[in-house]
Each structure stands twice: as structure tokens, then as C-alpha cells.
Amino acid sequence: MVSASAYVPAIVLLPFVSFIVALFGRDNLPKRGAYGGIAATAGSLALSLWVLVSVRNGAAFQETYYTWATGVGSQPWGLTFGALIDPLSALMLVIVSLVAMLVHIFSLGYMNDEDERDLPRYYAGLGLFTASMLGFVIADNLLMAFMFFELVGLCSYLLIGFHFREPGPPSAAKKAFLVTRFGDYFFLVGVVAVFTTFGTAAFAGTESFPALAEAALNGEATVWTPGGLEVSTWFTIVGLLILGGVIGKSAQFPLHTWLPDAMEGPTPVSALIHAATMVAAGVYLVARMYGFYVLSPTTMAIIAFVGGFTALFAATMGVVKRELKQVLAYSTISQYGYMMLALGSGGYVAAVFHLTTHAFFKALLFLGAGSVIIAMHHNEDMWDMGGLKDKMPVTYWTFLAGSLALAGIFPFAGFWSKDEILYEALIHGLDEPLILGAYVMGLLAVPVTAFYTFRMVFLTFHGEPRSSLARDPHPVRWNVKGPLSVLGVLAVVTGGINMVPVQKVLGIEGIDYLHLWLDNHWGGIEGLSSHHYAELNPYSSQYLFGGEVSTVLAGAAVSLGLALGGLALAWALYNVADPAEHTDKLGGLKALLYNNYYQDEFQVWVADNTRAVAGSADTFDQGVIDGVVNGVSSVSLLSSERIRRIQSGVVSNYALLLTLGLTTLLVVFGLIGGWF
């Protein structure tokens, strides 16, 4: 039998071929490139599933395909391309190719049926985007990962700016590109530092950099450090440098500003970016080289804290947004914050779990939003919607499933993964104040998430239509409903792959499939198992209420309670016929339901105050964070203006400056060298 490993490059190459075909085939293609893209991604999906199955049968492997260059000199280094197929990458391959295929199908409805022009360029971009993300996933070394990471960024630039004739998209594309690129430069320096330190950038094997780092910390190996720096300090610095790229791509505070702007791109692209490709790349990278990160407690704590903070910070901003996609954008930032929190607090499996469930329900929500946007003739303002529930039932029910998952309501997928993250953060955080702080922020974000999610759901689908568009929505076809249904099912059931709480509470062994999967239960690559990571991680577990089971139950109860609370608040405020006139309506009711009046009054007060907090978070975001980003660029541009004035255009001045420069050099080096 042919082994799946021989076909791994094809997983990457198929979408790449569709990119080439779309690029050169232009308008001669059926559906202008869509079918090619669907076929390619379907092929990738099939191969990925095959790979998944063969990994399940113990066929994890690492293979080098191509060597770019080998260096001579004191420290030989090799730049190679290869594939690392282990449980983690096999799982991710399936997620990426599945979401990519669904997005391609959905695009038939969103782009082709809407008569967008220039579609071959769109499908070419999607193909390249998918290919580069898949290439990133299989990368077996940091340099290859970096190159595909960059390619992902470039594709996002091309796709976000797809509607380049409008004013918004080009600048949003540029912002996305430059902000993530800003983080990537730290990443680049980090890659170079890894090479210099270890002489290799491989992820797996005894000669890989996580393994060497571990050995170096145990004193079993020596590595280069700049200026004789303490090994652990240097590892922390390197880890943080690479984290720069992660923060940029995964839109963590403070480099998250590009992501809401990136909503200017076509909605299917947003789905792809948020669920499976670009943003997921950052978190995946941390998971990929987790063996390195767990060695540095400082880095871990920073990751956890940034994650927790981002989760809360972005969630509060989601509360005040008017546009459907804006809400989803902030929810993405927030959810990736959770994943970072999980990674930082030692919850490797929890992070991958949430990455998986989030990929499905966020793709679902974006595609659902796309469906709504089609129906609303590309109006995205939620205050113009309302009452779409009956007119588009498929969209409504799937969207609802996604929202329940996002809000973390039992038993939808998001509940299980988010609960496990919070649980990990809690048990590891009881000794670590920083982790505990991150946990608290993550917990606080739960009701906020539920609140804004259901505010969105209620405003969009419930109540009375608030505009003529909403009264007569544009119908959507199978190519929209199909992907929605697939994802809707997944959003409901994905939680089943990792029933850890159930296992712990009821004592049923063997239903925590994801744990077993990532723990090389069915075979994997030595040194890349969650078990190994758990041994390395710097935390100890503490339990509340005298035991594991009670801690699990208490944690789940608290987070579910908070989520339900948020949901209830949203219900009360927005699940009404006409939420905008909420307060006026109260006057008629007060004689009849006096007590309810107080209750409503209280709710209004809560709403106003949440609004104030969220609003100030939003202001902070727009003013300070954006301001700093803009500030850096304006300072650069200002200094650029100053620096170029040196070139006065008068050749005598040049001669003078040249002489002065030379004289200065002569004097300085004469003094240093003692020539006089």
C-alpha cells in the first residue's frame, strides 16, 4: 500500500495548482476559478483525512524534501524544506482544508451569484492562501514555517484589498500587512537567533531546537548565547521575539488593530482568515514549538497574561459595535486570547481543542454573517436588521448553534473547550498570581462574550424588521446553506472529541480522545507529546474544594453560569420587538408591573454602565493603541522628512558634509586607536 506520507506535498500543491490555474486561466474557467478551487481543496481534504487516519495508525513521520543551502564556516547550518506530520499537524491539516473547501463553496454564493468582477484573482488568492497555510502547517522547521507564515500574510494583503476600488479595503489591507509584518520582523530576528543559538531550526527530533534547549537547561549541552548571557534568560528573549510574530498574526494585544479593519475584505475571506488560516497560524506556531516555550516560565506567564487580557479587552469592545462583522472580529480576537491563555497556563491540549472548535464555529458564524449580508444586500448594520429568523431558517439555526458555541453554552462545542481552558488556568494559577490574574480576566470575558453574541443574534434575527431590506431579504442558495449546515453540525458535536470533564466526573475512561491523540497514544513523534510538555511545564496543579472532581464541577458551573447570565441580560435587553426604543416602552408598563420596573431600570443601568466600560475600552483601543501604532509610523515619516533634507541639492554642501564626515571619522578613530 502506498503510504500517505508520499502525498503530503500534494496537500499543499493542490491549492497552489488551483492558484496557478486561476492566475493564468483568467476568465476562461468554469465559474471563473471556483470549481478548480473547490476540487483542489476537496482533494487536499481527502488527502488530509487519509493522513489523519494513517497517523491514527501510527504513521507519524518527519521527512526532508529539499535542501536550499548549507553553510560553511564555524557553524554549519542547513536551510531545508520538509514535512512534519504528527497528531497536531494532521489535525490542523484537516481543519484548514475543510474550512477552506467550505469557504470555496460558499464563495460560489457570495461572490459568483453576486456578479462580482475579477473573480479569477479572488480564487487565485484563496488558493494561494490555502496553500501557504497548509505549507505552514506541515513545516518541519522554523524557517520554513516563517516563510509560509509570511506568505500567509501576503495573501491576506491581496484578499483583504480585493475590492481595491473602494477607499477602505486598500488601506485595511495595507494595515493588516504592515502591522503583522511589524511583528514578523521580531519573528525573523527570533528565527535568526534560533539558528545562531542551536544551529538548527527543526521542530522535532533529538537534534531539534526544543530538544537542544531542554538539554542546555539541564546542562547536557552547550549553546551559544550573546555576551555570555544566562541560558534561560536568552531562551526567554528568543521566545519573546518569536512571540512578536505570533502576537501580530493572532491579533493579540497590542498588535490586534489590523483585524477589525480587515473586515473590509470579502466575508468568505474573513471566515478563512479567522477560522483556519491567518489568525490561527500564530497560535498554531506556539503549539508547534511548545516544547521550547514551556522551558521559559516568564514567556509562559507573558503569553497567558497577554491572552487573558486580550480575551477580556476585545470582548468588551465587541459590545458596542454596530456592524455584524465587527462584532465577530472582536470575538475572534477575544477567542484567540483564550487560546493564548491556555497555552501560557500549560493547557496545551485545551488550546488545540479550542483552536479546533473555534475554527468550526467561527467559520460558521462568518459564513452565517455572509449569508445575512447577502440577504441584506450588503448592508452590515445590525440596527437595520431584525426579524430574519423566519425568513432564513437555515441561516438562523446554524448561526444560533455557532453563537451558543461561541458563548460557551452547554453542550455546544465552545463550552467544552473554553471550560477546559479556564480549568487549566485555574488549577495552574492558584500558585501563580499572573496566571490567576489572566484566569480572572478570562472568566470575566465569559459573560461579556455571551452578552455581545446574543445581542448580535437578537438584533439580527429576532424582533421586528427595522428596515425595508430586512423585511424582504434576498434569498440564498444551496451553496450558502450547504457549508452552513456542515459547520452547524460540527459546532454542535465537536465538543465530543474531548469529554474531559465528563471523564473526570463520571469516571468513564477513554473518552478524552483529543488528549490521547495529542499524547501520542496512537503514535506520534518523540518529544512532541502533551505528556512531555506537561512534564516540562513550570506549574504545579492545585485544586479547590478538596479535589479534582469538585474543581471541575465548580469551574464549569461558574463559567456556564456567567455565560447564561450574559445571555439572559442580552435576552432581556435585545430580544424584544424593537430594542432601540427599549426605555420608552417602560413607561406604559410601570403601573402594571412595578417591581419589574425596578428590574428593568436596573437592567438599563447595567446596560448603560457596561456600555460606558466597553466604550472606554473601545476609545482606549482606537485612541491609544492605534495611536501608538500610528505614532510610530508618523515619527518614522517625520524623521524621514528631516533626514532627507540633508540632501540639499547643492553640491558644495555635499562636499562640505563629506569632508566633515571624513574628518569626524578620522578624529574619532584616531582617538580610539591612539594614532596621534
Place this chain on the structure above:
Amino acid sequence: MVPPEYYLVLSAAIFCIGLFGILTRRNALYFLMSAELMLNAAVINLVAFSFQWGNLTGQTFALFVIALAAAEVAVGIGIVLVLYRNFGEIDVLNADSMRW
């Protein structure tokens, strides 16, 4: 015999005079002459130290420097000519349309 340091001082002085000319003159031709002066400072060094070290390398190279100086003048005059044709004068300060 004159000590070699004196030649160094002499050549440095000539070099600085040439440099001074370049910094103060606006006329392209003077600019050119000043640069030649600087080259001649190098030639003085080469010849003097060729004598000092007892090998002919410096003297031979001095001939090359002189030759190249002449070639440089040839090209320079050509450029000054087209400068005059385009700008109507040979003031180097006037050619400042490109800057920043």
C-alpha cells in the same frame, strides 16, 4: 636629506588647500582644479616615499595617477561643457533642481 615627515606635512598641506578650494569655489572649473591639487598631494607622497623605501612602485604609480588625473579632467571638461549648454553658466550651485 629632507626627512620624510616633511613631505607628509607638505602633501597634507596641499591636500587641504585643494579641499579648501573645493569647499569655497562655485565655479566648476576651479572645483576641478582643486580636485587635481588634491591628487597632486598624493603624487608628492608617492614619489617621496618611493625614494624613501627605495623601490619604484610609488613613482610608477605616480605616473598612473597623473595620467588618470588628466583623463578625469577630460571627462570633467566635457561635463562642464554640457552644464554650460544647459544651464547657461558653470556655477555649481545653480544645478540644484534635484534635492531631498
Place this chain on the structure above:
Amino acid sequence: MSWLAIGALALVGIAIPLAMIVVSALLRPAVPESGKKTTYESGEIPTGSGRVQLNIQYYMVALLFVVFDIETVMVFPWAVMYRSALEAGVPLSQALLPLLAFIGILVVGLVWAWRVGAVQWTRSIRAATQKTERQNT
């Protein structure tokens, strides 16, 4: 010590003209008038601009002269060592050939310059009018 006399001479040499200029500047009356500022043209009243534009051909010939002047400089060291080199048994391929190649390259350049008209004395209309203008003034 022999330098001392030269130094003293140099000092005196510089001091005397300076002193003369200073003394005359102190003694003479200052009566500025325009006639004093005009260019001295042997008693004639100066007319027109002091700048004369020469025909560009002068420069072309001058440039060619400079180029072939260099040739002499380069040939000079060769001439100095040629006889001794031959006597030392250096074959002609090393003693003569490089110089012939050098001159050959120069000849190619000269022929080219000649053929494209660099040494041709053009009679352009502009040059002719300029000439008449100069004669009329």
C-alpha cells in the same frame, strides 16, 4: 640653522609688501568714483561682456590632446626599461606586445573619434552667427 636665514627672508618678504599696503591704505585719501571701478582696458572704454564664448571645437581638440598626452606618460616608463629588459632576455612578446596593444587601443579610439566627426571643424549656423556678432561688437 641654515633654515633660519631662509625663514627670516621669508618673514621679511611677507612683511614688506604687507607693510606697504597698510601704509598706503592709511595715507591715501579715499575718493570712490565709478571710473575707478571699471575694468582696465588700456585706456579704452570697455564695452560688452568680458566673457568670450569659444567654439566648442576648441575643447574637443583640447580633450583629444589631453588623451594623447597621457599616452606619452604611459610610454615613458616603458621606454626607460625597454633596452634593459631586452638585454635581460625578456622575449618580445612581453616587452613589446603590451605596448603595441596599448597603442592599438588608442588608435581604435582615435579612429572612432575621427570618424564620428569629433575633430571636424564644423561650420554650424550658430557658430557663424556668433562669429558675426563678435565682429560687429
Place this chain on the structure above:
Amino acid sequence: MSLLLQGTATDWVFSVRALLPVVLLALTGLVVFGINSLRPDGRDNKLLALTSIAGTLSALGVAIWYLLAGTGQPTHGGAISLFSGAIIVDGLGLFFTAIFTSVATLVIAASYDYFETDANPASFYSLLLLATTAMGLMAVSNSLATVFVSLEMASLPSYALVAYLKDNRGSVEAGLKYFLIGAVSSAVLAFGISLVYAATGSLLLPDIAAQIGSVGDLNGVLGVGIVMVAGGVAFKTASVPFHFWAPEAYEGAPAPVSAFLSSASKAAGFAVGFRVFATAFQPALDIGIDWGLLFGILAVVTMVLGNFAAATQTEVKRMLAYSSIGHAGYALIGLAAITAGASATNATVMGAAMAHLFVYGFMNTGAFLFIAMVERWGVGRTFEDYAGLAERAPMASLAMAVFMFSLAGLPLFGGFLSKYVLFLGAINAGFWWLAAVGAVTSALSLFYYSRVVKALWLEDATTDLDAIGDAPTGLYAAVIVAGVVTVLLLPGFGPVIETAEAAAAALFA
């Protein structure tokens, strides 16, 4: 293949064979003169261009053949020393010759269209060929005398090339500035050489290295001399503070000439700098003449100035001119990271700088040639004028996007790997601060490079682009070839870096 290795250094046939790439270039230049002399009034643009390309291509072919055959390299008997050691044919020389001839080929192909209406293109081709010849000599010079002579031989045609458009005020002004700064710089270089000679009594690079240990009191003279020689190198490579000519010369010159100067001429300056400082001046590091630090400072200032000044330019060509200065700063890392005695890391970082110059030769030449095409169309010079060009010229615009992203160091093109290896080498040699400045300025560079791509692809035309009807064959071919090579240098980077590092290692052995 190793027939070249037989023969004595005094045999002139042997010398010609060893210097065959340079000789071929010189002969082609003379042939172009000859053709023009035979038919002074015939405008044989095509014949002249084809002759010139044949010359540069054959020189390129020979250089690559020698590189592959191991001529002058440690595996086949080591460097070939000619003319009493004044010329040395080795891997470094051949590597750089390959860069010059590739760039010259592209530039000549582009010039065929650019100077289509020129009255006498023969002088252009011959000047270009002679400048390339001189650059080839610069790369094999092993004596300060040949260094100076060949550097001047390269500079003089360059001045004329910059001022080639005699009726264009910009071109003339550029030529004037280039020439005046060049005259000052060559005087500084000559004075520096004379001081080095005064201190060591020799002009041959290995002899200088041998003498440096015993200069005694004259180390001050030597130090001033070395700094001045560094100034000469800085002029040729357009590094601060000798860079002032570059923005104007690149902006004012005809675009093919800008391409030639900013790629080949810069590389030639580095060829000289690498050889002179690695061979002759390395022992000076031990006696208080820290030219490594000098180049470190120059590299930092050059990177910062070039990239910052480029950020707010309004004209694409001038932006590229400044970016070219910035790239000189990157390549200077190859000199700055040299430390006494550490021959392995020295070779790594210098080889990386050479490989970067190689890749740079293609991507930067291509970018300037794209501008040549735009100039030929008469579209305009500012970013706004470039808006929407992708609609009219998609292939060329795609190539331009490749050049821009490659120059910025995006990891899809050759420019990424070379910059990456360069920074890696710098960190390996302990100069992490150089790599850090390089990374920060690269980050900034993406800003202004992406402006071009944005204008080309993401903006609607502001001007009437109907003039862009024709597709000039030579220009298009040159741009596309440069683009393809830039892309191919990503998978094909291995041989380049290996050759470069081997050549650099031979220098430090």
C-alpha cells in the same frame, strides 16, 4: 576543464586566458567602436546592441564556466596571480564578474529600446562595456595601484553615462554632481593609498598585510590612509558619508544607467572593499586601527539614512535611489562583521554579503529597468503617476511587485534568503546590533516598497495611460528575465551562497 591551470604567469597567452572575461568585455567595447567607425552615420542600434550582448553574455558564460571548473579556487591549485601579483584571478573575482556581466546584459537589452531614438548609441554601448571591463578589473585587483586605476576606469565612463542625455538638465546636473563628488573621492582614495604606501612601502595587498606588523610609529599615517581608502570604497558603494552623489545621479541619469550604477557599480565597490580590507588591512585590526568598527558605524548610518530618506519620497526613482543606499548598508555588514583571526565567521558573513549583492544585482536592476520602461512610456515619475499601470502592463507590473517584495525581504523571493543569511552571519560573528538595525530598517523598507505595489495594482489610474500601447521587446525581456531570476534565486540560492562562501573563505584562508 582545468586547462587554464597550466602555464606560467608570465606567459601572455596564459594571462589572457585567465583574464578572459575581462578581455572579452574590452574586445567587445573595441568592436563596437570599430563598427561605428566603419559606418559612422549608419544607426546600427540593433547590430550594436546584439554585439554588446554577445560580449557580455560570453564573458558571463566564461566567468560561470571558470567558477564551475574551479579555476583560481583552492580545489584547483588556488588563486592565479598575474603581473607580479598585481592581478589575482580567484573565486571572488569571478563571482563578482558574473554579477557585473549579468547586470550589464540586462541593461544593454533594456537600452536597445531606451535609446532607440538616440543619434549615436554606439558611444553608449561602448562606455557601458568599458565600465564593465573596468569593474571586472576591480574585482581581480590585488594591488592598490590596480585598484585605483581600475576604479577610475570604471568611474570615468560612469560620469559620462550619467550625463549621457546631453540636452536633459536632470541628466547633466546628475552627471555634474556625480563627477564632482567622484573627483573629491578619488583624490581622497589616492591620498589614502599614498599614505598606506608611505607607511608600508608597498602597494601589493599581501605585502601590505605582511608589513603592517612593523609600521611602528607610522601607524597613525597608516590609520589615516586606511580610513581614506575606506572613503574611496564608500564612494563607489554609495555609503554614508560619500553617498551624496547617489540620489541625484540615480534620479537624473537615464534609468538603464541608474540600474547599472546602483547594481554593478556598487557591487564593484564591494568587490574592491572586500578584497582590500580582507587581504591587506586585516592585521591592522591588531594595532589600533579598528576599521571593522568604522564600517559598522557606516553600515548603521547608511541603513538608517537610506531607508528613512526613502520613506517619504514622492518619486519612485528617487525612492529606489535611497533604497539602493540602504542596501549598501546591508552589504557593508559583510565588512563590518570582520574580526581579527575569526576566519570562519568572517568568511560566512562576507560570503553572505556577496550573495546578497548577487541577488540584489537582479532585483534592483529589474526595478530600475521597470522605471526605464515607464520613462519610455512617458507616464511620469511620482507614485500617483504609477497608479493603475498593472491594468496596462500586467506582466511587467507583476515583475515589479516581485522586485519590490524581494527588495523588502519578503520570504518568497531571492531577497529574503540573502538578507536572512546575512543577518544570520552577522549574529554568528557576534554583531547582533548590526542585524537588529538591519531588521528594523527592513521593516521600514516594506512601507515604501509596498507603496509602489499598491500604486501599481490597487489604485486606479490618475493619468491617461493610452500612451502605453507598445511593448518594447528588449526592455520587457530584461524586466521579465530579472523577475524570473529573482524568483528562481529562492530555490536556487544554494549554489549562489555556497560559491560565495567558498570564495570568501579562500580570501581568509
